[in-house]
Amino acid sequence: MALLEVNNLCISFGGLRAVDDFNITIEKGELYGLIGPNGAGKTTVFNLLTGVYKPNEGIIRLDGKDITRKSTTEINHEGIARTFQNIRLFKDMSVIDNVKVGLSERFKYSMIEGILHIGNYKKVEKEMDEEAMKLLSVFDLDKERDTLAANLPYGKQRKLEIARAMATNPKLLLLDEPAAGMNPNETGELMDTIALVRKEFGMTILLIEHDMKLVSGICEKLTVLNFGRVLCQGETKTVLSDPEVIKAYLGE
Amino acid sequence: MKLNKKSKDNYITYAIVMVAYLIFQILSATGNLSSHMTGLLVPMTYYAVIAVALNLCVGILGELSIGHCGFMCIGAFSSAFFSKLTENVLAWPIRFFLAFVIGIAFAALFGFLIGIPVLRLKGDYLAIVTLAFGEIIKNVINAFYIGVDGNGVHFSMKNSMELNMEPDGNLIINGAMGITGTPHNSNFTIGIIVLLLSLFVVQNLINSRDGRAIMAVRDNYIAAEATGINVTRYKMMAFVLSAAIAGAAGVLFSHNITTLTASSQYFGYNASIMILVYVVLGGIGNIRGSVIAACVLYLLPELLRGFSTYRMLIYSIVLIVMMIVNWSPRVIEKREKLAAKIGFGSRKKIAR
Ligand SMILES: Nc1ncnc2c1ncn2[C@@H]1O[C@H](COP(=O)(O)OP(=O)(O)O)[C@@H](O)[C@H]1O
Ligand SMILES: [Mg+2]
DSSP states (O other), X not given: OOSEEEEEEEEEETTEEEXXXXXXXXXXXXXXXEEOSTTSSHHHHHHHHTTSSOOSEEEEEXXXXXXXXXXXXXXXXXXXXXXXXXXXXXXXXXXXHHHHHHHTTTSOOOHHHHHHTOTTHHHHHHHHHHHHHHHHHHTTOGGGTTSBGGGSOHHHHHHHHHHHHHHTOOSEEEEESTTTTOOHHHHHHHHXXXXXXHHHHOOEEEEXXXXXXXXXXXXXXXEEEETTEEEEEEEHHHHHTOHHHIIIIIOO | OOOOHXXXXXXXXXXXXXXXXXXXXXXXXXXXXXXXXXXXXXXXXXXXXXXXXXXXXXXXXXXXXXXXXXXXXXXXXXXXXXXXXXXTTSOHHHHHHHHHHHHHHHHHHHHHHHHHHHTTSOSTHHHHHHHXXXXXXXXXXXXXXXXXXXXEEEEESSOGGGGOOOTTOEEEEEGGGOEEOOOOOOOHHHHHHHHHHHXXXXXXXXXXXXXXXXXXXXXXXXXXHHTTOOHXXXXXXXXXXXXXXXXXXXXHHHTTOSEEOOOHHHHSHHHHHHHHHHHHHHOTTOHHHHHHHHHHHXXXXXXXXXXXXXXXXXXXXXHHHXXXXXXXXXXXXXXXXXXXXXXXXXXXXXXX
């Protein structure tokens, strides 16, 4: 059974069909690319998958379970975590606290224990700290643990967003233009990070990317979106040599 | 025992409050405190408590409330009602403790009721609704006549004659005349204990799972949702707790005053804005700053009464200095460096 199965997803804003008859099937462990020109509807697909927008039509199944009408919070609990095209960190909180927010569904104690610092509080907080530090060191952020998220350099903010998403222990990770605004150096480093996430956690990833070169290097499969519709999908090599794709996307 | 930065920071706050308490106690014991000054001590504590409550709402949750004195009003009236009713039945320590339970519970209940429709919305609706709430609750209480006699509780919204009580009946809430003769159980020590407890609750909350979730909602609710945080639940938690603490301030208030009326002076829009000024000048999200700002800004105008000519001038200068100290990025940076040198953690790390 595929990890993510999306059928006939549609949404309109006013008269504009931002996403129309969108289909995708992602298997466990795949690194899948979603590409297309600006305004094609890629981010809108992410917003549909994570419940930010409710689709007019269509079905989203994660691990066989219908999650179409669930709220963003519930969908995260079901196992989809994401990053944002324009970074959205908890900017007035420390780096480690950003990650600990992501851990709070799995490491629990009651509100009373939290307010009085009694019972499981100390033990669970210690476990959270350890888990958070493990994650931060994977992303090479362990030295910045007490820095405010807002004070991190841009490249590290992108990494922290991924670390925070990973803290929720997702089945599927959605990355929205993770390399946007990065210089070639940072982009290279990011690609290494993504490779590492796959290796360390066996993560399934759906990645939006504007930069075709970058995507062709790491993704096994691609879906090309144009004006809200799927133009072409399949193995990366096949897709990239498709004349339609070359015309619509590369040729511009 | 090795303390991490955050708990060290919390202990500094408690220490400041306790040192201030000791100083006032020594001054009082050695006869250096005028009776006017002594009378200001309890109000100072309840204003500090409600400033902590409001900072939880504005600074930690990130929702603007401009009717927080309305919750104080609820706490004040519900607890005073209870204390009047049980004045001759219960011993004062038990009665006063139960008065706190009741004042806090009622304020929390109203926080919850207001939160249900408002906190699900995104945007600054809470400011508008709390403003209206603060004004409405005053007027409603001003129209209440409640008395008790052998036959039970009598209620009217017209006047005290309408209650039709037996001659030995006890008129508890007398409309706009409010509640008279609530036992004077508040004192400076109890005020300080309530302040310390509020600080304990709020500072511990900030350093817990729930507190982090609340601040995550403040910083970016879209990201918080995508990170699995139930936004409405945490908004409600913080808002109800904030209302509850404001209710505790109200209990201190009503047990420190001979005649409790729902007047604008204490519970109106201006009073709520004054608390907001304490919070803003103490630093939004900076709990310790709220306590210091509330104490200094409450005492200062009172202490300056002697210099009536320069009173408002000095007061404005203090406001400006506090604003610079707490808000200018350069000064904050310098202050943090200084703190690091002395070996204290940066309190700004907790929030903001
Ligand atoms: N909330 C919205 N309201 C109206 N139009 C929207 C909304 N979200 C996206 N759109 C429109 O949908 C189209 C696709 O946008 P988007 O998914 O952001 O493209 P991209 O592929 O660049 O990520 C754009 O024309 C955009 O203006
Ligand atoms: Mg986009």
